[in-house]
Structures are given as structure tokens and as C-alpha cells.
Amino acid sequence: MKVHVSTYGCSASQASAEIMKASIRDKGHDLVPEKDADVLVINTCTVKYTTEQKILHKIGAAGDSGKEVIVSGCMPEVQLEDILNQNPQAHILGVNSVSKVTDIIDSLGSDKGSIQVFMEEPEGFQNVPRIRYNPNIHICQLSQGCNFSCSYCIVSIARGKLQSFKPQEIVSDIKAAVSEGCREIWLTSQDNGQYGNDGDVLLPELLRMICDIPGKFKVRVGMMNPFSVAPILEDLLDAFDNDKIYKLLHLPIQSASDDVLERMNRYHTISAANDIIHRFRERFTDFTLFTDIIVGFPGESDEDFKKTLSWVEFYRPDKVNISRYTPRPHTKAWDLRKIDSRIIVRRSNELHGLCESIKLESKNAMIGWDGEVFISKEAKTKGMMARTDSYKPVVIPECHISPGVMCRVRVYDATAGYFLGNIVE
Incomplete structure (x- = not known):
């Protein structure tokens, strides 16, 4: 079969695509450009409405063109009906089931209709072949799922409760990647700070185990929520104090207003997030801060938004991922009264302008x-x-x-x- 894999979303989604591509190749199928493919694997993301609509259009158009379509990633877990409305013949691969992609490909042409594979437990995420987007970078997924339920978040619904992968498997996976020539290790999950809350080894100890692996490599620790960092802060600071770990903290605040954070069901106050940032800046003089902010969450007042602008001016993050709020199905915020879209656009543009001016000043200073x-x-x-x-x-x-x-x-x-x-x- 001639197969093309397209992927959307986070680095965990990218890692799944790398694993599926290697599995497809090793089963003797050809990986080809999309225009030449008989089978299109669409590895989905459903965080944003605009991305969702783009993917649904692609699913329908691919089916109309006569291609076999396999839909994987988060969308099948929470928007299966939407997918099948676009393409009733689409085949479905649940978010835990990346290891089964060739089972579906090998079954194509058997007139079974839509094949659907959903697994309760994640399988095939560690110590498996990859076709990496960059041969020097290994994306290691630490866990699947999340034990919290932010009111806007559909991903926690799609990926389920936290299931941390065994530390020995993670270390073995990274050790193999380093031996294959990878020089950057990206640690990813829905929230790295939660790693091990369902087991015996927490994130700081895992980081120490990873840094003990021989070889010349650097570790990028991905996103961690303030409420998951707070309980492990002291140990995490000690673990970060290793030459192999980049001094990068990706800490999404989402809003600097406690009223908005409460409606978001974020489990932290802005002062708690600020304390984490202060502690990292005290410990590491050369330090980079990334954050995420949602603009226009239901009930966000002008005063709430001004608090976020003031926070950005004061803390001057190196990168801000700005999202205009759009309601996601199945989430707690779905039924909340929405803010006028024109207000959201204005606030988003104002925040973008501030972030760009801060970025420019920081770059010139460098x-x-x-x-x-x-x-x-x-x-x-x-x-x-x-x-x-x-x-x-x-x-x-x-x-x-x-x-x-x-x-x-x-x-x-x-x-x-x-x-x-x-x-x-």
C-alpha cells in the first residue's frame, strides 16, 4: 500500500506519528507524498475549533477523492460522530492504539466497512522504531492522560486519566535514542508535572535517572501546570540543576485573574504560579519562560484582562501561546455564556502586540x-x-x-x- 501520514497538534501527537510511520514502513508499505497515497492516515488534534474544522474537511475531501482514510489521535475519542458524518467509510484508531495502525491497513479491501480499534491501555509508545521528523531529536512521551479537569479542556476527556509509563521503560527508550545519535530529548505528555502521581517515581527522580544516562545530549522538559509543579517544586529545582537539562520552564497560567482561573477549574491561583516562576529565576540566572494564555474565556471582564496584560508586562515571558477561547464539546465550559467575538479579537490583538514588543526588546538585549x-x-x-x-x-x-x-x-x-x-x- 502507498500510505501518507499527516499529523496535527502537540509533540505527543508528533511522536505517535513517528511511531506509526516506522510501523507502516516495517510492514512493507510505502510512505509517499499525500498526492500519491492510496491510504491517508490523519493523526488529529481537537484543542482548537479552527484545527478541528480543517481536519474534518480533510477527512471528507480524502474520502471523496477515493482514498482510504484512517483517523487517529484525540478526535476519535470525543468526536467520532463528526468524523463519520464527514466520511462514513473512515477507519478509526483510538488515541491509545497507535501500534495497531498496520492491522487496519492490512485489513483494507476486505469489505468490512469502517474498522474501529479502541484500546483502554496505551500500547507501543516506548522502545519501538521511529521515523523521526528530525534525526537529532527524540520525543519521549512520559504518560497518557490527566487527573485534572480544566473546564475548557477536551484533551483530558479524550486521553482519560493519568497512566504514567514505567521509569525503566522511559530510561531504556532514551538510552536507545542517544545510541542512535539523538542529541535532544523532548519529554512530553499532557502535563509532565503529573508524572508518577499514579506510581512510585515522580518527575524529579525520573529526570535524575535520565541525566545519569551516558552520552552528550540535552533534555527539554515540556509543559507542566502550576498545580502539578507546586507539590514537587523543591525537588524539581534540584533536578533541573543539571547541565543536561535546559533551563526552560513552560508553565501555562491561562489567565492572571483568580476569578477566571476559578471558572476555568485550574486548581491554582496566580500567586502560586508566580511563586514557581520566582523560585526558578532565583535558582537559574539564564532562564527562559514559556506560558499559555486563553483570551476571552466566558465571564472574563475588562479588569480580568488588564490583570493578564499587567502580568505579561511584569514577568516578560519569552514566548506566549495565545488562544482565543472557543467552546469545545463535552467540556464543563461548553454551556457558559460566550463573550462577543469582537471583544475577543480586540483583546487577542492587544495581547499579541504587547508580547511582540517584549520579544523585540529581549532580542535586542541579547x-x-x-x-x-x-x-x-x-x-x-x-x-x-x-x-x-x-x-x-x-x-x-x-x-x-x-x-x-x-x-x-x-x-x-x-x-x-x-x-x-x-x-x-
Whole structure:
């Protein structure tokens, strides 16, 4: 069979696509561009309405063109009816069932109608072959699911309760990736801070186990919610104090108003999130902060939004993922009264403008910086992409050093997405 895999969403979704592509290849099928495919595997995301609509259109159009369609990822778990309305012949692969993709492909043409595979337990996420999007980066999923229920979040419904993968399996998976040449390890899940709450080994201890793996590599710890970081903060700070871990904290606040956070069912106050940020900044002088903010959540007043603007001005995060609130089916916020979309657009634009001005000031302040960087991968245009200890991206145009090597650079310019640097002899 000629198969194409397209994927949407987070790094965990990307990791699932890497696993499915390797499984398809190893079963003797051909991975081809979408236009040449007989079978289209669509690995879905349902966090945002706009993404959902794009995917549903693709599912319907692929079926109309005569292609066999396999839909995997989060959408089948919560929007199966929508998928089948678009394409009644679509085949379905539940979010835990990536290891079964070739079972469906091998069954095509048997006139069984829509084949649907849903598994209660996640299978085949660790220690399996991959076709990586980047051969230097290994995405390691730590767990499936979430034990919390933010009122806007459909993903926790799709992925179910927390199921942490065994620490020994994770360490073995990363050790194999490093031996295969990977020099960056991305740890991902719905919320990395929850890792091990259903077991004996929590995230800080897991990080220490990972850092004990021999080899030259760096670890990027993905998103952690404030309410999952707070109980492990002291141990987490100690675990981060290792040369192998990027000093990057991705801590979604979603809003700086406690009233909005309460309606979001976020389980934390803004002061609790602030305390975590202060503690990281006290511990690590070179530190990068990412956050997520939802604009226009039901009931958000002008005063609530001003609190968020003030927070951004004060804490000056290096990156803000801004989402305009859209209701998601099956969530607690679905029936809440919506804010006028024109207000949401205005607030979103204002927040984007503030974040861009802060980013520009931060980038200009970085010009002239001189320090050690870790060579990560080939740059998209020319040279190599490197990362500072706090994960700031530096492209070195005239560079032929292999990934995994440390070198000293001086930053001489900045673009919208990265810095430019020269190697200092």
C-alpha cells in the first residue's frame, strides 16, 4: 500500500506519528507524498475549533477523492460522530492504539466497512522504531492522560486519566535514542508535572535517572501546570540543576485573574504560579519562560484582562501561546455564556502586540551576548542550530560542527524566530 501520514497538534501527537510511520514502513508499505497515497492516515488534534474544522474537511475531501482514510489521535475519542458524518467509510484508531495502525491497513479491501480499534491501555509508545521528523531529536512521551479537569479542556476527556509509563521503560527508550545519535530529548505528555502521581517515581527522580544516562545530549522538559509543579517544586529545582537539562520552564497560567482561573477549574491561583516562576529565576540566572494564555474565556471582564496584560508586562515571558477561547464539546465550559467575538479579537490583538514588543526588546538585549551553546541540529537554511543553556535558539550560518558538541558563540543579530551567532575561537 502507498500510505501518507499527516499529523496535527502537540509533540505527543508528533511522536505517535513517528511511531506509526516506522510501523507502516516495517510492514512493507510505502510512505509517499499525500498526492500519491492510496491510504491517508490523519493523526488529529481537537484543542482548537479552527484545527478541528480543517481536519474534518480533510477527512471528507480524502474520502471523496477515493482514498482510504484512517483517523487517529484525540478526535476519535470525543468526536467520532463528526468524523463519520464527514466520511462514513473512515477507519478509526483510538488515541491509545497507535501500534495497531498496520492491522487496519492490512485489513483494507476486505469489505468490512469502517474498522474501529479502541484500546483502554496505551500500547507501543516506548522502545519501538521511529521515523523521526528530525534525526537529532527524540520525543519521549512520559504518560497518557490527566487527573485534572480544566473546564475548557477536551484533551483530558479524550486521553482519560493519568497512566504514567514505567521509569525503566522511559530510561531504556532514551538510552536507545542517544545510541542512535539523538542529541535532544523532548519529554512530553499532557502535563509532565503529573508524572508518577499514579506510581512510585515522580518527575524529579525520573529526570535524575535520565541525566545519569551516558552520552552528550540535552533534555527539554515540556509543559507542566502550576498545580502539578507546586507539590514537587523543591525537588524539581534540584533536578533541573543539571547541565543536561535546559533551563526552560513552560508553565501555562491561562489567565492572571483568580476569578477566571476559578471558572476555568485550574486548581491554582496566580500567586502560586508566580511563586514557581520566582523560585526558578532565583535558582537559574539564564532562564527562559514559556506560558499559555486563553483570551476571552466566558465571564472574563475588562479588569480580568488588564490583570493578564499587567502580568505579561511584569514577568516578560519569552514566548506566549495565545488562544482565543472557543467552546469545545463535552467540556464543563461548553454551556457558559460566550463573550462577543469582537471583544475577543480586540483583546487577542492587544495581547499579541504587547508580547511582540517584549520579544523585540529581549532580542535586542541579547545582541552581543557571548557564551556556550549546544549544537542541536542542522538549521533550515544554512549552518547549524544551537541552543543556549536556557534553550534560546542561535543559528550559526558558518558552522559544520556535529550535533552534541558544545562551542562558544557571540550573537551578532536577531530575526523573528532565532538569533544569529558566530563561533568565538
